[in-house]
Amino acid sequence: MSETSLVLLQQVINGLTLGSIYALIAIGYTMVYGIIGMINFAHGEVYMIGAYVGLLVITALGLLGITSVPVILLLTLAVCILVTSVFGWTLERVAYRPLRGNPRLVALISAIGMSIFLQNYVQIGQGARDVAMQPLVSGGWRFGPANGFQVYLSYMQVLIAVTTVLFMTLLTLFIARSRMGRACRACAQDLDMANLLGIDTDRVISLTFVLGAGLAAVAGVLVGLYYGLINPFIGFIAGIKAFTAAVLGGIGSIPGAMLGGLVLGLAESFTSAYLSTEYKDVVAFLLLVFVLLFRPTGLLGKPDVEKV
Amino acid sequence: MDELLRRHLPESVVMALVTAVLTIPILGVRIHIENLQVTLEGDGTPVYIAMAVVFLVRLFRAPLSQITGMVRIDRLLPSSDWLTRYRTGLLAAMIVLALIWPFVASRGAVDIATLALIYVMLGLGLNIVVGFAGLLDLGYVAFYAVGAYSYALLNQHFGLSFWECLPISIVLAGATGCLLGFPVLRLRGDYLAIVTLGFGEIIRLLLNNLDELTGGPDGIGNIPKPTLFGLEFARRASTEGGVTFHDFFGLRYDGADTIIFLYLIALLLALFTLFVSNRLLRMPVGRAWEALREDEIACRSLGLNPTLIKLSAFSLGASFGGMAGAFFAARQGFINPESFTFIESAIVLAIVVLGGMGSQLGVILAAVALTALPEVARQFDEYRMLIFGLIMVLMMIWRPQGLLPATRPRMELPQ
Numbered sequence: 001m002s003e004t005s006l007v008l009l010q011q012v013i014n015g016l017t018l019g020s021i022y023a024l025i026a027i028g029y030t031m032v033y034g035i036i037g038m039i040n041f042a043h044g045e046v047y048m049i050g051a052y053v054g055l056l057v058i059t060a061l062g063l064l065g066i067t068s069v070p071v072i073l074l075l076t077l078a079v080c081i082l083v084t085s086v087f088g089w090t091l092e093r094v095a096y097r098p099l100r101g102n103p104r105l106v107a108l109i110s111a112i113g114m115s116i117f118l119q120n121y122v123q124i125g126q127g128a129r130d131v132a133m134q135p136l137v138s139g140g141w142r143f144g145p146a147n148g149f150q151v152y153l154s155y156m157q158v159l160i161a162v163t164t165v166l167f168m169t170l171l172t173l174f175i176a177r178s179r180m181g182r183a184c185r186a187c188a189q190d191l192d193m194a195n196l197l198g199i200d201t202d203r204v205i206s207l208t209f210v211l212g213a214g215l216a217a218v219a220g221v222l223v224g225l226y227y228g229l230i231n232p233f234i235g236f237i238a239g240i241k242a243f244t245a246a247v248l249g250g251i252g253s254i255p256g257a258m259l260g261g262l263v264l265g266l267a268e269s270f271t272s273a274y275l276s277t278e279y280k281d282v283v284a285f286l287l288l289v290f291v292l293l294f295r296p297t298g299l300l301g302k303p304d305v306e307k308v
Numbered sequence: 309m310d311e312l313l314r315r316h317l318p319e320s321v322v323m324a325l326v327t328a329v330l331t332i333p334i335l336g337v338r339i340h341i342e343n344l345q346v347t348l349e350g351d352g353t354p355v356y357i358a359m360a361v362v363f364l365v366r367l368f369r370a371p372l373s374q375i376t377g378m379v380r381i382d383r384l385l386p387s388s389d390w391l392t393r394y395r396t397g398l399l400a401a402m403i404v405l406a407l408i409w410p411f412v413a414s415r416g417a418v419d420i421a422t423l424a425l426i427y428v429m430l431g432l433g434l435n436i437v438v439g440f441a442g443l444l445d446l447g448y449v450a451f452y453a454v455g456a457y458s459y460a461l462l463n464q465h466f467g468l469s470f471w472e473c474l475p476i477s478i479v480l481a482g483a484t485g486c487l488l489g490f491p492v493l494r495l496r497g498d499y500l501a502i503v504t505l506g507f508g509e510i511i512r513l514l515l516n517n518l519d520e521l522t523g524g525p526d527g528i529g530n531i532p533k534p535t536l537f538g539l540e541f542a543r544r545a546s547t548e549g550g551v552t553f554h555d556f557f558g559l560r561y562d563g564a565d566t567i568i569f570l571y572l573i574a575l576l577l578a579l580f581t582l583f584v585s586n587r588l589l590r591m592p593v594g595r596a597w598e599a600l601r602e603d604e605i606a607c608r609s610l611g612l613n614p615t616l617i618k619l620s621a622f623s624l625g626a627s628f629g630g631m632a633g634a635f636f637a638a639r640q641g642f643i644n645p646e647s648f649t650f651i652e653s654a655i656v657l658a659i660v661v662l663g664g665m666g667s668q669l670g671v672i673l674a675a676v677a678l679t680a681l682p683e684v685a686r687q688f689d690e691y692r693m694l695i696f697g698l699i700m701v702l703m704m705i706w707r708p709q710g711l712l713p714a715t716r717p718r719m720e721l722p723q
Contacts, residue, residue, distance in 0.1 A: 039498050053333045059346055060337075086329045098705045104497055105444055106708045109661050112446075112654055113700025120694040125334035134346075236650065240509070243502060278517045285506040285513075292503050293491050 003149050010151045011273045012266065017157045017226070019265020020164035024219035025242030026249070026257035027171065028088075028212025034188040034252035035208050038104060041111035042091055044239015045118035046213045050084045050220025051230045052126055055133050062134070069136055077163075080217040087118075088213025089206055097202075115236070122232040130231045133224045160222045167218055168258055171211065175254065180207060188252065237281065241268075244288040250298030259299055313367075320366035327362040331355045398669060406575055410568040418564075418571050422639060424679040425574035426632050431659040431671040432581045433628025438657065439666035439714065440589060441621035442601030443493070444501040447508025448656055450488070451481040451626040453515060453648035455633025460528040460643055461521070470534035470638050474631065481630020485623035493618040508653055515645040527644025531637050533566060534573055570639055577635055581628050582668060588624065597621050598666075651693075658700050664710025674711060 025047050032040045057076045066072055095114045099107045140154030175181040186194040187204045195201045223238075224230050241264060249260025264284060271283040291298060335354040340347045365372065410418045430452060437445045458480045459473040468476070492503045515522045522528065588594045596617045600607045604614055637643050659678055663670030682692045703710070 039502065049334070056333055056337055056339065056348070059339055060348055062346070063348060083329055083333055086326055090326060090330060095701050095705075099708075102704075102708055105442075106704050108444065108498055108501060109657070110701045110704040112657070113697045113704070115697070116651070116654060116693055117697030117701065120691075120697060122334055124690060124694060126338060131339060240502075240505065244506075247499075247502075276517075279513075282510055282513050282517075285510045288506050289492070289503055292495055292499055296495065296499065 006144050006149045006151050007273065010149075011269045013151070013153055013157060014272075015266035015269035016262060017160050017265070018268060019245075019262035020160050021219045021223055021226075021261075022238075022242050022245040022264050023258045023261025024164055024167065024215045024222075025238060026245040026261050027168075027215050027254060028209075029243050029246040030249070030251055030254060030257040031184075031208040031212050033246070035184070035191065036096075036100070036205060038096065038107045039111065039243065040091075040096075040209070040212070041108065041239070042095070042114040042118055043212060043216060044235035044237075044242065045115050045122075046084050046087055046091070046235075047216035047220045047223075047238055047242075048230070048232060048235030049087055049118065049122060050080050050213075050217030051224040051234065052122060052220075052232075053080045053083045053217070054221035054224050055131060055230060058133065058136065072136060073159075076221055077218060080221050081214040084213040084217035084220075085210040088209040088216075091213075092206055092209040097205075115239075119232055119235065126232065128232060130229045133228050133230060135228060136225050156226050160226060163218060163222060167215060171215070171254070174211075180204070184208065240288075241284050244284055244291075247288060248291050248298055250300040253298070253300045256298055256300035263299075316367050316369065320363050323366045324359045324363040327359045328355060331358045395669060402669075402672065403579070410571050415564050415567055418567050420679060420683050422567070422571045422574045424676045425571070425578045426636055426639070427656065427659060427675040427679050428578045428672050429574075429581050429628060429632035429635070430656045431663065431675040432578070432585055432668060433625045433632065434656050435625075435660050435663075435666065435668065435671050436585055436588070436597075436628070437621055437625035438660050439664075439671070440585075440594065440601065441597040441618060442497075442665075443618060443622060444497055444657075445504045445622070445625070446501045446650070446653055446657065447504035447506070447511075448625070448629055449648045449650070449653040450504075450508040450511040451485055451629030452633040452636065452652070453511055453645070454481045454484045454626075455630030456637040456643050456647070457515065457522060457528070457633075458630065459634040459637045460531050463531060464528060470532065470634070474634050477630045477634035478627045479630075481633065482623045482627035484630075485626025486619060489619050489622035489626075490615075493615055493622060505650065505653070508648075508650060512645050512648050515648070523644070525644060525646075527642060527646075529642045531641050531643070533570065533641065534638050536569065574635060574639075577631060581631070582672070585624075585628075586668060593617065593620055655696075658696065662699070662703055662711055664713040666714035667710060667712050670710050670712030670714070 025043065028043045028046070029040060032038065032043070054076050057079045058072060061072050061075060066075075091114060095110050096107055099110055135156070137155045137159055140152055140157070142150045142152055144150040175184055183194065183199045183204050184207065186197070186199055187201055191201055194204075219238075220230075223234070242261070245260035245264045246257045247260070248263055249256030249258065264287065267287055268280045268284055271280045275283075332355055335358075336350060336352060338349045338351070340349045406421075409421055413421070430448070433451075434445065434448050437443050437448070455477040458477040459470065462468045462473050462476060463470075488504075488507050492500060492507075495503060516525055518524070589598075596607070596612055597620075600612065600614055600617050607617075608614055636647070640647075655678065659674045660671055662678070663672070663674030678696075682689065685692075688695070
């Protein structure tokens with residue numbers, strides 16, 4: 001392979017890694033939007049909290065003398081999912097449920113308030129500085145000529161891809177097969193009708209927040225391990241990008257969020273490689289603006305007709 | 309009592325446990341690194357306090373809600389009828405207070421009041437967009453930044469003074485509003501919010517990265533203060549042959565003069581904003597904003613052009629943001645992209661929302677309260693934004709219409 005195609009391959013690998021993470025967070029946005037039609041602005045903070053909990057659990061397990069990587073990973077993911085699920089559930093209960101039935105603006109402002117609150121809550125508890133996370137999985141494979149550009153695929157990147165695919169499959173199966181999953185789909189189609197037909201819609205709404213928070217926690221742990229640095233402010237930008245991914249794929253659609261995440265990840269890694277790293281965030285925002293302007297329903301979304 | 313305990317006790321225990329999960333990983337445990345030795349530090353006190361509070365509140369929520377039911381927050385705050393009756397009087401009292409303030413208050417207090425007035429301008433400007441026209445703009449800070457950088461750059465490169473730049477800043481910010489607003493204003497409510505947020509961030513990132521033009525993260529310094537008809541407020545004139553304020557009037561140099569002068573300019577600009585937005589609301593375009601906010605489809609069927617009307621609100625709001633920005637740059641003397649982050653947009657939005665969307669009096673009071681309170685409660689500085697976020701949520705739950713809700717003209721039929 002020529003050098004340019006190797007560089008290209010490297011960008012695809014980096015982009016898909018980043019995209020997997022965006023996709024995991026984007027699910028939370030898309031599910032909540034699909035059912036109650038609100039942008040859960042505080043979702044990015046839930047992801048940030050997931051990263052912090054992951055850091056604490058990994059440190060604690062290290063102090064307990066557990067060295068087996070799979071055990072650490074499984075325990076960390078389990079604890080993180082549990083804790084952030086409680087955060088997601090409480091978030092909905094405290095900040096969104098009392099507002100149901102109000103104009104959408106009211107819920108959005110409450111969500112912004114909650115986002116500011118959570119960011120500062122973590123900042124007060126854990127400090128505002130970057131904290132480093134020990135790399136749990138290091139090393140990787142190298143391909144390409146010995147004296148030219150080598151494509152690097154780290155074990156961590158493989159781990160991120162595998163974990164993402166695993167959780168996405170679980171979610172898809174849950175939504176497609178289980179009783180609660182069917183209730184979710186019914187609520188997304190018509191919340192009032194689902195309620196009339198005896199579905200406990202409050203429970204379904206709580207469930208979407210819990211599922212979204214759990215997946216965000218997985219993303220938080222993976223990001224912490226991948227980049228090795230976290231701070232209380234990572235949630236804001238990641239949240240906006242994941243929302244972009246959700247919109248890109250068609251908000252309300254779960255496969256759309258996955259696709260949108262991957263597309264955004266690729267776009268970002270290509271910008272970093274071929275334009276400049278400084279403008280990768282600008283490109284993400286521009287992508288958001290252009291999608292909303294020219295295809296507001298996203299890649300896989302259904303058209304939404306405004307009725308009187 | 310027995311029944312109360314039986315019914316509420318299990319639920320309260322569960323809620324206390326939930327609180328434990330929410331607080332232990334954030335407040336209870338901390339990572340401590342010393343000599344490359346990573347350890348975990350535990351501190352149970354905040355966790356126990358939070359658990360106890362949640363447990364007690366949940367357990368006694370029935371008697372508690374009886375008490376809170378008696379003290380209705382709605383009744384404590386003035387009703388809209390009361391406001392309509394005394395609106396003019398209240399406004400006049402506020403303006404009089406604002407006019408005598410610099411001559412009675414301390415130097416620091418005047419400086420804070422100037423900051424409050426900047427937020428009054430921003431709040432009133434955003435009020436046009438969010439309150440009158442009902443367009444949620446999460447990137448208002450972009451126009452603030454455009455105003456500030458217009459003045460700073462025009463002054464650096466062309467030597468224009470504050471008063472020459474002020475109208476240019478207003479026009480440039482308004483034009484930016486037009487430019488950004490035109491493509492996006494047909495989007496629905498919360499999509500619009502996210503796109504404007506995106507624009508706000510794009511502008512900040514551009515300011516950060518266009519190093520040659522904007523100085524990048526280092527920003528622009530040495531921005532001159534405004535002058536009074538060419539009279540400078542400084543110990544010595546900065547240019548050859550320049551005249552300073554104290555020389556001209558034969559006074560002794562006093563640093564407080566500058567602060568008072570800046571305060572008065574801010575007051576002038578804030579009053580200008582108030583006057584213009586107040587007049588606009590009573591013009592056909594203002595009526596159209598409100599009508600559009602209430603029902604877009606009805607407006608369209610009555611022959612109004614929604615895009616044009618929204619655009620006028622958006623760019624007018626933006627121009628006031630630009631005006632505030634130019635003044636901000638002049639007051640600080642130094643600007644960098646750090647002053648124009650999303651949180652600034654959120655603060656201005658909170659001012660509009662807490663004050664009461666569309667209510668000018670409410671917005672002014674909220675702007676003053678949100679800038680003054682952190683100064684009063686300095687020792688709680690760390691918790692400022694935490695409380696701020698919490699207030700935003702609680703206000704939406706208890707009083708979504710704001711502290712002093714906007715009143716709209718109405719008549720009641722005699723019984």
